[in-house]
Amino acid sequence: MSAARFRKTLLAVPWVWAALLFFLPLAIVVKISLAETAVGVPPYTALIDHGALRATLANYRDVFADSFYAGAYVSSVKIAGLATILAVLAGYPMAYAIARAPERRRGLLLLLVTLPFWTSLLIRIYAWIGLLRPGGVINAVLESVGLIDTPLQMINTTAAVCFGMVYAYLPFMVLPLYARLERLDPALVEAAGDLGATPWRAFLSVTLPLSLPGVMAGALLVFIPCVGEFVIPDLLGGPDTVMIGKVLWSEFFSSRDWPLSAALTVVMMAVLVIPVLAVQRTLGEEP
Amino acid sequence: MPAVIRIEGLTKRFGDVIALDAVSLDVAENEFLALLGPSGCGKTTLLRAIAGLETPDAGQILIDAVNQNGRAPYQRPVNMMFQSYALFPHMTVADNVAFGLRQDGLKGAALTDRVREALARVEMEALGTRKPQQLSGGQKQRVALARCLAKRPRALLLDEPLAALDKHLRERTQLELMTLREKLGIAFIVVTHDQDEAMGMATRVAVMDRGRILQTGAPRDLYDRPLNRAVAGFFGHMNIWDGAVTGTDSVACAAGTVRVADPLPREGAMVAVAVRPEQITLRGPENDVGSNQITGVIAEVVYGGTVSTYFVRHGEHRLRVVRQNGAGAAFRRGDTVTASWPAAAVRVLAP
Numbered sequence: 001m002s003a004a005r006f007r008k009t010l011l012a013v014p015w016v017w018a019a020l021l022f023f024l025p026l027a028i029v030v031k032i033s034l035a036e037t038a039v040g041v042p043p044y045t046a047l048i049d050h051g052a053l054r055a056t057l058a059n060y061r062d063v064f065a066d067s068f069y070a071g072a073y074v075s076s077v078k079i080a081g082l083a084t085i086l087a088v089l090a091g092y093p094m095a096y097a098i099a100r101a102p103e104r105r106r107g108l109l110l111l112l113v114t115l116p117f118w119t120s121l122l123i124r125i126y127a128w129i130g131l132l133r134p135g136g137v138i139n140a141v142l143e144s145v146g147l148i149d150t151p152l153q154m155i156n157t158t159a160a161v162c163f164g165m166v167y168a169y170l171p172f173m174v175l176p177l178y179a180r181l182e183r184l185d186p187a188l189v190e191a192a193g194d195l196g197a198t199p200w201r202a203f204l205s206v207t208l209p210l211s212l213p214g215v216m217a218g219a220l221l222v223f224i225p226c227v228g229e230f231v232i233p234d235l236l237g238g239p240d241t242v243m244i245g246k247v248l249w250s251e252f253f254s255s256r257d258w259p260l261s262a263a264l265t266v267v268m269m270a271v272l273v274i275p276v277l278a279v280q281r282t283l284g285e286e287p
Numbered sequence: 288m289p290a291v292i293r294i295e296g297l298t299k300r301f302g303d304v305i306a307l308d309a310v311s312l313d314v315a316e317n318e319f320l321a322l323l324g325p326s327g328c329g330k331t332t333l334l335r336a337i338a339g340l341e342t343p344d345a346g347q348i349l350i351d352a353v354n355q356n357g358r359a360p361y362q363r364p365v366n367m368m369f370q371s372y373a374l375f376p377h378m379t380v381a382d383n384v385a386f387g388l389r390q391d392g393l394k395g396a397a398l399t400d401r402v403r404e405a406l407a408r409v410e411m412e413a414l415g416t417r418k419p420q421q422l423s424g425g426q427k428q429r430v431a432l433a434r435c436l437a438k439r440p441r442a443l444l445l446d447e448p449l450a451a452l453d454k455h456l457r458e459r460t461q462l463e464l465m466t467l468r469e470k471l472g473i474a475f476i477v478v479t480h481d482q483d484e485a486m487g488m489a490t491r492v493a494v495m496d497r498g499r500i501l502q503t504g505a506p507r508d509l510y511d512r513p514l515n516r517a518v519a520g521f522f523g524h525m526n527i528w529d530g531a532v533t534g535t536d537s538v539a540c541a542a543g544t545v546r547v548a549d550p551l552p553r554e555g556a557m558v559a560v561a562v563r564p565e566q567i568t569l570r571g572p573e574n575d576v577g578s579n580q581i582t583g584v585i586a587e588v589v590y591g592g593t594v595s596t597y598f599v600r601h602g603e604h605r606l607r608v609v610r611q612n613g614a615g616a617a618f619r620r621g622d623t624v625t626a627s628w629p630a631a632a633v634r635v636l637a638p
Contacts, residue, residue, distance in 0.1 A: 190340050191373035193360040195387030195438065205386070209377050 026269075033059055033262035044258050059263035069247065069264065073271060076244040079158060079233075080226035083165035087222045088215060090166060091173035095214070096207075098174070099181035110178065113171050121168055125235045128167070132160055132236070156238035164232040169225065173218035180214025181207070216279045224272055244268055291316045291441055291474050292337060292365075296346035299332055299498075306332040308498035309346065314442065319468050319475045321489035323482060323521070329498040330478045334444050337476065338367040350441060361390070366435035367444040370451070372427045374419035380430050381406070381415035387438045405437035406430075408467070425456045432467075442474040449484055461488050482522055486510070494518050515637045516559060525561040526606055529638060532556045536630070537578070541604055544578040546630040559636040564609040566632035569597065571616075572623040580627035581606065585620050599626055 034055040035044040045054060063069050098109045116124060131137045134151035142148045154160055184207065192202035230245035237243070244264065251261040292314040299307040306329045314320050322330040335341040337348055339360035348355045355363055366387070374383050384402045385393075393401060406412040409429035419427060428448065435443055448464065449457045465488055468475045479485050485492050486506040493503040494517070502509060502518045513519035516527060530540025532552055538545045538560050545560050552558065572582055583601035590612075597618065599606040606626055618624055 185371060185373065187369045187371050187373035188375060190360070191367075191369055192375075192386070194338055194340070194367050195434065196361045196390030197386075198361055199359075201390065206375060210375075 029262045029265055032258055033266050035259045037257050037259055042258065043256050059259045060267070062260060063263050063267055068242075069244075069267075072242045072244045072247045073268070075242050076227045077271065079162055079241075079243060080165070080223050080229070083162050083169070083226050084219050084223040086162065086166045087170055087173040088219060091170055091177055091218060092211075092215070094170075095174045095177035095181055098178050099184075106182075110175070113174050116168075117171065122231060124168070125164055125232055128160075128164055129155060129235060155236060156241075158237065158241045160236040160238075161233045161241050161243075164236045165222075165226045165229060168232060169222040172221035172225075176217040176221065177211065177214040180211050180217075184210055213283050216282060220276060220279050223275065227272060228268060289316055290314060291351060292476075293349040293352075294333070294337070294346070295349070297333070297336060297343050297348065298345040299329075299336060299341055299343050305329075305498045307336065307343070307346075310498070310500055311346075312493060312500060312503070314474050314476060316474060317472055319465065319477070319488060319490045321485035321492045322476065322478045322495055323485040323492050324480065324495035325521070326480055328495040330480075330495050331446060333495070334367070334446055334476060334478045337363075337442075338365060338444055339363045340367075364441040365444055366438050366440040367446065368428075368431045368435050368448055370447040372419075372431040372451075374427055374430055374434070376419055378418075379415065380411065380417050380419065380422070383419065383430060384415075384434045384437050387434060391438075401437055405433040408436060409433045424451055424453075425460070428452065428460065436471070440473065442476060443468075445475060445477040447478055447480070449479070449481075457484075464488060486522075492522075494521060496521075510563075511634075513561070513634060513636065516561075519561050519634070519636060524564055524607055525634075526564065526567075526604075527559050527561045527636065528604070529557070529559050532558060538635075541602060542581050542606075545633055546578045547633045547635060548631045549633070549635050551635060557638045559638050561634045561636055562628050562632050564596065564607040565594075567606070567608045567626050567628045569599075569608055569610060569615075569618055569624045569626050571625070573625045577627075579630060579633070580625055582623065582625045585618055585622050585624060588618070588620050597624075599624060601626075 031047050032044055034057070035047060036054075036056055036058070037043060038045045047053065047055060094113070098106055098113070101109055129136070132154040133139075134153070134155070136155070138154065139148070139151040142152070188206050188210070189202050192206045193199065197205065228245045228248075229243065230249055233241050233243040233246050234249075237246070248261050248264055248268075251257050251264065290313040292312075294310060294312040294314075297307050297310045298305070308329075310329070310333060312333075322333060324330045332341055336343050337350075337355075339355065339358060339362070343356070350364060375386065378386065381402050384405050385398055388398055388401050402415070403412060406415055409432050411426065411429050411433060414422065414426065414430075419430065422430065428451070432448075445464075449460055452460060461484065464475065464477075477485075477488065489506060491503060492506055492509055494501045494509065496517050502514045504512075509518060509522050513522060513525070519525040519527065528540035528542050528545070530538040530545065532554050533539045533544070534554065535551065536547050538547060538551070538558060540560060542560075547560065573580075581599075581601045583599040583606065585597055586600040586605060587598040589596040589598075593612060594609050595612055597608040597610060599608060608626055
């Protein structure tokens with residue numbers, strides 16, 4: 001095989017991957033979203049019936065007509081957005097500290113950041129239930145030292161969902177940010193100091209702007225899965241925590257309305273495409 | 288000339304490595320000082336310590352008689368041009384130059400005037416709106432220079448300022464730096480590992496090795512009168528023989544008897560004698576064995592345009608001789624020649 005052909009073959013791999021595992025499933029989801037529910041297996045009508053195209057936009061009409069769905073989208077974006085902001089605030093100092101740590105210790109610190117991944121997310125969120133519930137570890141400690149009389153309601157709140165998301169997705173914030181900060185020439189910050197900038201000014205005018213692409217990349221990696229997150233709101237959330245992932249789940253499994261949940265999914269993807277494109281644009285301007 | 292920078296007993300350790308070993312040095316207000324030495328000799332650490340980027344373990348740095356210990360880089364009236372130039376990639380050329388001035392609270396017309404003035408000084412005023420990555424290496428160097436000069440520092444610190452430039456640009460920039468310093472009348476301290484660069488630019492050179500200053504002086508003095516082997520070897524080439532003093536003006540060594548014009552230690556003392564390659568003359572072989580001459584066979588001739596370097600084998604030694612091309616008879620590889628040098632050309636070094 002020639003070098004050029006080898007190169008082409010290699011470059012084709014991600015495209016084949018995306019085609020098989022992203023575009024094809026997406027096409028199936030779109031197809032289902034244009035169908036109607038039916039009793040049977042699968043529980044929706046065929047797109048082409050006896051040679052005639054049978055597509056309907058009724059599901060999309062339902063999605064937009066029912067304010068419940070719109071509310072679920074808005075609340076998902078809000079909670080995921082808040083979690084993303086908190087993840088930036090928590091992740092930036094971590095990434096900065098690791099990037100400034102002695103080189104021989106960085107590997108260990110990065111390992112510690114990714115260590116939670118060695119256990120299943122489900123198990124770890126269950127562990128948080130044990131920590132947060134009324135008779136749980138945190139309440140017990142607070143009660144025993146006399147800080148509180150009655151248990152704090154921490155579990156089944158939107159705050160708990162937000163906290164759980166920050167906990168679960170923090171590594172996705174830290175790693176790209178670390179990669180960016182680690183590549184930053186230390187002479188740039190030294191030069192800023194030499195030119196009269198206090199350390200804080202040097203951070204604000206040199207380190208922070210130059211690390212923004214890392215912040216953006218990390219924010220996307222946290223925000224996108226958080227919007228559609230199901231496990232965390234289901235386990236830590238309360239009755240008033242409405243997120244689109246939970247809605248999807250109940251439409252799919254409880255109502256067995258595959259076409260409607262497919263339409264909800266397609267709309268969610270459209271909602272997510274906007275921030276991705278916005279970030280891609282800012283990253284594209286980078287030197 | 289008053290000292291703008293005074294360094295007293297400066298010591299800096301990195302773990303077990305002593306980067307600076309009780310270095311003392313005065314820098315005059317109006318001089319172009321080169322810190323010259325091999326990599327790891329401590330020259331960059333010394334420069335960074337003056338800028339405040341390294342904290343010394345002992346000793347002090349005074350700038351205009353004010354002790355700088357405990358003062359951060361942003362509080363010191365000196366500016367440094369980094370080897371990588373360290374231009375801020377997210378700012379335009381003009382914003383890079385304005386950065387330091389903004390820290391001093393300059394705004395509006397006063398700010399733009401100073402930026403324009405600094406860029407004009409390095410002939411870069413037309414490129415103020417460019418980003419650093421749109422500049423050539425030489426242009427980046429000029430912007431970095433302008434960014435420092437805009438601050439009107441008491442002294443300019445330059446870390447290997449010519450290392451990233453190609454040969455032609457290096458010579459031109461060297462001349463420009465010299466002119467610029469004369470115009471500004473402030474001290475330039477330049478770190479370099481290149482002896483030609485140091486000799487060409489500086490009014491004074493401090494040769495460093497292993498955290499110590501071995502010798503300071505005008506380039507000519509260092510070249511003509513090195514105090515020890517390290518300076519002699521680092522600053523150009525020298526033919527060096529170990530020997531013993533045999534009289535008030537003679538040393539016995541592998542080159543026979545060498546007569547010396549410089550004062551010598553007492554008889555029997557061990558010394559090294561050294562002669563610059565260009566101080567040696569070659570002629571046809573002679574049989575009489577006099578002092579300050581040896582006879583040998585030319586082992587190698589390296590042609591170098593205006594001059595050629597000859598290596599004359601004599602016993603175990605290879606004598607290095609530099610001769611003007613076209614002056615006198617040409618010698619070839621394999622010729623037997625007699626090389627001689629005057630007593631005044633012989634330097635006495637510590638053994």
